[in-house]
Amino acid sequence: MNAPLRRAGVVILVLFALLFANLNWVQAYKADDYRTSDYNGRVQVAEYEIPRGVIEAGGQPLAESKATDGTLKYLRVYPDKQLYAPVIGYKPVSGAEVGIERSENEFLSGASDKLFADRISAMFTGDEPGGGNVVLSIIPKAQETAWKQLTNNERGAKKGSAVAIDPRTGAIQAMVSMPSYDPNPLVSHDPKVAAAAYKELNADKDKPLLNRATQETYPPGSTMKVIISAAALKNGFTQSTEIQAGSEYVAPGSGAPIHNAEAETCPGARVTLKEALTDSCNTGFARLGVQLGGDKVKKEAQAWGFEQEDLTIGNLKDGGLPITPSHTGDIQNPDGSTDQAGLAQSSIGQKDVRMTTVQGALMAATVANGGRQMRPYLVKQELSPDRRAIYNANPEVLRTPINSQVAGDLREMMVSVVENGTGRRAQINGFQVGGKTGTAQNAEGADPHGWFVGFAFNDKGEPVSAVCVMLENVSGGHASAEAARISGLIMKAAAGGGGD
Amino acid sequence: MPRVPGTKTRRNSELVLLLLAMAIVAIFGATAEANQLDKITSTFWVQAALLGVLFLALHVVVRFTAPYADPVLIPTVALINGLGVGFLRRMDIERAIARKEPIPGMFAGTGGRQLMWTLFALILAAVLLLVIRDHKVVSRYAYTLGLVGIVLVMIPAVLPPSISEVNGARLWIKLGAFSIQPGEFAKLALVSFFAYYLVRKREVLSLASRRFLGIDFPRGRDLGPVVTVWLLSLLVLVFEKDLGTALLYFGLFVVTLYVATERASWLIIGLLMFFGGVYVAYLLGASVGGPFANFYDRASVWLDPFAPKFYNREFGGSYQLVQGLLGLGTGGLFGSGAGAGSPWLVPEVRTDFIFAGLGEEIGLFGLSALLVCYLLIVERGLRAALGVRDSFGKLVAGGLAFTLGLQVFVILGGITGLIPLTGQTTPFLSAGGSSLMANWLLIAMLLRISDAARGPVTGGPAAQAGPKQPPAQLHGAMTEVIKP
Numbered sequence: 001m002n003a004p005l006r007r008a009g010v011v012i013l014v015l016f017a018l019l020f021a022n023l024n025w026v027q028a029y030k031a032d033d034y035r036t037s038d039y040n041g042r043v044q045v046a047e048y049e050i051p052r053g054v055i056e057a058g059g060q061p062l063a064e065s066k067a068t069d070g071t072l073k074y075l076r077v078y079p080d081k082q083l084y085a086p087v088i089g090y091k092p093v094s095g096a097e098v099g100i101e102r103s104e105n106e107f108l109s110g111a112s113d114k115l116f117a118d119r120i121s122a123m124f125t126g127d128e129p130g131g132g133n134v135v136l137s138i139i140p141k142a143q144e145t146a147w148k149q150l151t152n153n154e155r156g157a158k159k160g161s162a163v164a165i166d167p168r169t170g171a172i173q174a175m176v177s178m179p180s181y182d183p184n185p186l187v188s189h190d191p192k193v194a195a196a197a198y199k200e201l202n203a204d205k206d207k208p209l210l211n212r213a214t215q216e217t218y219p220p221g222s223t224m225k226v227i228i229s230a231a232a233l234k235n236g237f238t239q240s241t242e243i244q245a246g247s248e249y250v251a252p253g254s255g256a257p258i259h260n261a262e263a264e265t266c267p268g269a270r271v272t273l274k275e276a277l278t279d280s281c282n283t284g285f286a287r288l289g290v291q292l293g294g295d296k297v298k299k300e301a302q303a304w305g306f307e308q309e310d311l312t313i314g315n316l317k318d319g320g321l322p323i324t325p326s327h328t329g330d331i332q333n334p335d336g337s338t339d340q341a342g343l344a345q346s347s348i349g350q351k352d353v354r355m356t357t358v359q360g361a362l363m364a365a366t367v368a369n370g371g372r373q374m375r376p377y378l379v380k381q382e383l384s385p386d387r388r389a390i391y392n393a394n395p396e397v398l399r400t401p402i403n404s405q406v407a408g409d410l411r412e413m414m415v416s417v418v419e420n421g422t423g424r425r426a427q428i429n430g431f432q433v434g435g436k437t438g439t440a441q442n443a444e445g446a447d448p449h450g451w452f453v454g455f456a457f458n459d460k461g462e463p464v465s466a467v468c469v470m471l472e473n474v475s476g477g478h479a480s481a482e483a484a485r486i487s488g489l490i491m492k493a494a495a496g497g498g499g500d
Numbered sequence: 501m502p503r504v505p506g507t508k509t510r511r512n513s514e515l516v517l518l519l520l521a522m523a524i525v526a527i528f529g530a531t532a533e534a535n536q537l538d539k540i541t542s543t544f545w546v547q548a549a550l551l552g553v554l555f556l557a558l559h560v561v562v563r564f565t566a567p568y569a570d571p572v573l574i575p576t577v578a579l580i581n582g583l584g585v586g587f588l589r590r591m592d593i594e595r596a597i598a599r600k601e602p603i604p605g606m607f608a609g610t611g612g613r614q615l616m617w618t619l620f621a622l623i624l625a626a627v628l629l630l631v632i633r634d635h636k637v638v639s640r641y642a643y644t645l646g647l648v649g650i651v652l653v654m655i656p657a658v659l660p661p662s663i664s665e666v667n668g669a670r671l672w673i674k675l676g677a678f679s680i681q682p683g684e685f686a687k688l689a690l691v692s693f694f695a696y697y698l699v700r701k702r703e704v705l706s707l708a709s710r711r712f713l714g715i716d717f718p719r720g721r722d723l724g725p726v727v728t729v730w731l732l733s734l735l736v737l738v739f740e741k742d743l744g745t746a747l748l749y750f751g752l753f754v755v756t757l758y759v760a761t762e763r764a765s766w767l768i769i770g771l772l773m774f775f776g777g778v779y780v781a782y783l784l785g786a787s788v789g790g791p792f793a794n795f796y797d798r799a800s801v802w803l804d805p806f807a808p809k810f811y812n813r814e815f816g817g818s819y820q821l822v823q824g825l826l827g828l829g830t831g832g833l834f835g836s837g838a839g840a841g842s843p844w845l846v847p848e849v850r851t852d853f854i855f856a857g858l859g860e861e862i863g864l865f866g867l868s869a870l871l872v873c874y875l876l877i878v879e880r881g882l883r884a885a886l887g888v889r890d891s892f893g894k895l896v897a898g899g900l901a902f903t904l905g906l907q908v909f910v911i912l913g914g915i916t917g918l919i920p921l922t923g924q925t926t927p928f929l930s931a932g933g934s935s936l937m938a939n940w941l942l943i944a945m946l947l948r949i950s951d952a953a954r955g956p957v958t959g960g961p962a963a964q965a966g967p968k969q970p971p972a973q974l975h976g977a978m979t980e981v982i983k984p
């Protein structure tokens with residue numbers, strides 16, 4: 001019986017060799033895959049071994065890591081709760097990060113190549129390694145003003161957004177979306193708390209998790225007239241060129257007449273371009289758009305940033321909050337010819353034209369900066385754990401839709417809007433303010449959206465802030481006037497003139 | 501058996517190896533404490549010392565009752581057993597930290613319980629060595645043991661699932677806080693029965709045959725016992741929902757049959773029948789479902805554990821398997837070090853998945869060493885089988901050693917994704933009294949037989965054949981009468 005016993009021993013040897021080979025497969029060959037697998041909870045534990053960097057603005061922390069005595073050693077804390085949530089987002093224990101927490105994740109977590117030298121030196125000095133810090137361009141005073149004024153708006157609007165930009169650099173000064181959310185429960189170390197908080201926010205029909213400033217588009221209404229004016233100025237018109245107006249306009253091949261918002265708006269047959277913008281003359285701009293033609297209108301909008309699919313606001317080098325593209329629609333009949341009635345509607349920001357709040361602010365900033373549209377950004381600086389600057393935002397021109405002469409004309413016309421026209425409530429002491437209001441019909445029977453895009457020059461003649469405020473479905477009228485009032489206050493705060 | 505001067509007992513080698521094993525266990529405990537508590541407590545050595553005292557007691561018993569027993573068996577098993585207790589204590593400390601409780605005492609928690617089970621297991625092993633002075637005595641009770649074995653195998657299958665089912669496999673008897681796995685003991689009884697039965701029948705089974713394709717095949721009427729055991733193991737597969745246990749019993753029988761008859765045809769028939777049966781069960785599970793569905797599920801999960809539909813399934817999914825693999829992968833070549841990993845992320849890490857938990861911390865190198873330890877135990881058992889002079893002893897030792905090796909293969913293969921996962925315990929390592937006691941009894945039996953194998957010849961008909969007897973003579977012998 002010894003021969004089969006020996007063979008049984010060989011069988012066991014073979015079985016153990018199989019085990020050994022398979023262990024090599026699991027622990028050596030596949031080790032990296034398994035170590036970094038999404039299913040591997042150790043990744044989280046390791047991620048929370050070192051403190052994630054601080055996100056700050058104006059010297060105050062907006063997101064920081066507090067030491068805990070749990071398995072995950074640091075808890076992410078957002079001291080201002082909903083105020084900055086649409087911008088910085090949050091970093092949940094499991095699942096994807098959102099906002100700046102997402103786009104700057106590598107740097108904040110300390111895994112970025114930019115922090116390689118710091119990790120090496122921490123190894124030798126014995127210092128606790130940490131994540132890098134991110135400094136935002138947000139001006140807290142402007143952000144607070146925007147949030148306070150938006151949430152306490154005089155028209156009782158429940159939803160809306162506001163963006164303020166420094167026209168000279170593209171630095172975002174404020175970005176607010178209403179309603180917002182408290183990110184703290186979402187980053188709870190208790191998965192039940194986090195899941196319940198997410199479920200509730202996600203089910204909310206007002207969509208508080210949506211950043212309305214960057215992700216949502218709306219019909220821009222009369223703010224579109226800035227772009228139509230620019231197209232006209234490029235095509236031989238001047239501020240004082242008289243255009244055809246009147247109380248009613250029927251576009252070629254269409255039965256639905258276009259009226260003005262109020263009977264007293266440009267009833268005369270002819271008004272100057274400047275007067276038409278000042279009073280927001282619908283009939284005049286609808287005719288002007290049709291006169292210019294569909295292609296010119298679409299091209300002009302594109303020149304200002306419409307249709308750009310890949311714009312992000314964050315770090316100028318890479319990544320950030322993705323900006324939903326603004327659209328003009330194709331303004332065509334099914335046979336490919338220009339839809340004249342649609343073009344007339346599109347020229348006053350209706351029909352299929354859709355715009356983000358960010359795009360509105362960029363429009364005003366472009367005019368204020370003499371025609372150069374600066375690439376918007378949120379990340380001003382990246383600092384190493386010991387607060388050495390690793391990255392400084394270096395402003396860059398994104399596009400130049402108009403030359404300085406057209407920009408000068410538009411500036412004068414928009415200042416006229418605020419000083420003599422529909423945007424009077426945007427005026428602020430000590431600044432020259434220009435802008436354009438917009439009241440946009442959006443759905444049958446729904447209250448219109450109120451818009452204001454504008455800019456402010458200080459007494460030295462510098463463009464200190466450009467802004468766009470958007471209020472959804474404002475009942476009882478005066479929607480754009482309220483947006484203009486809030487815009488003025490945000491710009492005043494951004495310019496250092498104090499809030500409220 | 502009295503000691504004979506001039507023949508080496510190697511008991512002192514055993515003692516030295518045992519002390520070495522306990523030193524490793526103490527170092528494991530100290531490292532775990534250093535990593536978990538950031539300090540080494542003044543009592544880190546107590547656990548290893550207590551275990552050492554227990555194993556030394558067995559060592560003393562062996563000195564008196566089986567002086568010529570294999571000196572490698574006890575230290576190797578003691579090392580695995582000690583690492584198991586150490587790992588369980590490390591898990592207790594982990595839990596206490598998470599719950600902000602004081603560090604548990606030596607006798608608290610699963611680690612403390614495992615220490616107590618080790619005590620009971622060693623008492624049983626010592627009693628076996630004291631009572632059974634000659635392994636051939638066991639053959640007197642072979643039919644009783646056979647019946648007991650079958651009853652133990654079948655109990656969980658006939659009990660309601662609420663009593664017998666844990667994690668989908670029905671291998672248990674749960675009585676309140678207390679639960680035992682009767683199958684662990686069944687394998688001991690069944691090996692003894694098979695060995696006796698085959699010694700009696702080996703002549704008929706090995707000689708009467710028909711030649712086909714150059715291989716001797718048994719006559720149809722002699723297939724009875726194989727078919728019976730085959731059906732039994734497939735019933736286990738279907739009703740206890742456990743492929744590993746079925747494979748264990750069937751493999752055990754086929755191998756003892758092969759060793760007894762020296763007929764490769766039995767191996768071929770056995771393997772074809774088993775894997776054919778498993779494949780049919782898989783197909784039936786896919787098409788018919790019912791009692792076969794569980795096995796089909798397990799096999800599908802095994803084929804693609806990372807598929808989200810299996811991973812996210814609440815019951816019977818691949819979550820546990822995947823977490824075990826991730827733990828092993830994270831451990832990598834060298835492991836995180838004792839106490840520095842996150843084995844609590846793996847469900848059942850104290851019992852079925854202890855190998856994955858330990859693997860995260862001791863790495864591929866540590867696990868390879870552990871595999872070698874198991875291999876050493878199995879091969880030492882087979883060596884005892886080779887050396888012992890009587891057929892019954894050969895079959896018992898060979899069967900037990902092979903079963904142990906097969907069990908290690910089944911559970912470790914399951915955890916590492918080599919074969920479908922089954923609910924076996926890892927011998928000597930997993931938390932649980934049944935497994936520990938049954939496997940220590942197995943070791944005691946191997947000690948007893950190795951003592952007979954290595955000791956001087958003291959007389960008796962079986963011994964007269966002489967230790968260097970060539971296999972051919974044994975083979976040609978007439979049906980043997982076992983004389984204790």
